[in-house]
Amino acid sequence: MKKLILIIIYTIFWRNFLKIIIGLKYYNQQVLRKKKPFILIANHNSHMDTMAIMSSMPPRYIHRVHPVAADDFFGGSRFKEILMRYMVNATLIPRKRANSDEDVDPIEVMSNLLKKGRSIIIYPEGSRGVPGVMTDFKKGIGYLVKQNPTVDVIPVYLDGLHKTLPKGKNLILPYNCRIIFGDSINFDSFDVEDIVNAAEKAIYKVKLLVE
């Protein structure tokens, strides 16, 4: 049932809407053909980013892909939480790492999902930031990959979506934009800092794929 809802929303509605009206172009989508679980990392400037990534997921495993969202921003009320769970298939995590045993550790939540064979979408920048600018990555991605070294990490570059729906606006306008998928990253070392740097570099490299 959840799969059907997601297919109707993303594969049918958002995909065509983004392609025909907004003018989004998908590049290199074949990297998603493998059914293995993956961590998808992307630069983040707009709420449309998640719509664009989810709409490019193959329908056969779209229900197994979870965008990760911040608890304090997208949680809040019960209604919002249900909406996020069923319409976006999102997993809510706290922004801060656990200080005591009672708190939920965000890295652990994501690791558990990966162990269950689910894929996740994360924005290592942590927030949408300044339009069109990629900020430094937070360390979270480093810890996550260190704990799950066998999982594929797919870098994605989103170009121009911040014009379609900028931060703080609620009017979606058509602008030509692009979503470019890259091949999964080969990490040389599994040190947290190195992983973060390699991930950042990989996204810059994906940006250059289409130019």
Added chain:
Amino acid sequence: MEKLISSIDLNAQIQWVIAIILSILVIATTTFWIWNKLNPSKLVDEMTLRTRSWWGMCFIFLFASTVHPIITYIGLAFLSFFTLREVYTLLKLRDADRSTLVACYLSIPIQYYFAYQGWYTMFLIFIPVFMFIIIPFLLVLSGDTDDIIRSMCILPTSLMLGVFGISHLALLISFPEMNDGDISGKALLLFLIFITEANDIMQFVFGKIFGKHKILPKVSPNKTWEGFIGGVISTTIIGYFMGFLTPLNSWQLILISFCIAVLGFMGDAIISAVKRDFGVKDMGDSIPGHGGFLDRIDSLSTTSSPFFHLIYFMVIV
């Protein structure tokens, strides 16, 4: 479906044009294929890619223009929409302009509705009169006056480039006097597009072969006097022989083809200068080998409305 099929009415002249277009494409494809076998180069690769895109464009256009008038209107409206979207992507607009863009996009269905109904006066004044007042006022309502004059000028002009010119193609097939007796709007539409695109190709070919003296050195280094003159002469000749699509006599045909050739060059030059200002080579990458939509229809946006009015004066008045 039955209604759709029964509405396909191809008279002999239109069938001829389709045959001509397809044979040109076949000849071009085989020529470049053989050329590539004998002497591969970057130019041939580009030509092959361009020809492949021409196949796609011709099929879409022939389908849209022959099946049912409704599909022609929707197709042309989408062409306008894609063009506007391309321009707005490259323009550095202010945040305050966002809500006014909605009005710009909404003017497309309205303009094409007037074309569909054949309301000549409303069609003519909607953009140059109404939108030229409404858009600046909407910009004022958004409250931000910094740099407002730039937006006040750009947004209405973008409608002239992307919507007003192209929508005359739609008016050709709905205007009552243009579809009367032996005059067929569809045939005129085919004539205009064929001549405009032939002019683009001819200017390109003559420029590539004989080009020496630059005509606009600061704007577009590819445009030469040789290309321009060769293009105008050959387009006039082609127009003369394609005259069976129109109700015009010989001297009218020569005059109208000459005007299309010169106007097409003007449109091309205008868009070249705009691209230079944007700092891009092509407007987009929607059509492989050609660039964006506006790269292909740049000359159409300036030829279509003068063509319509020339025909109007020559045939109807």
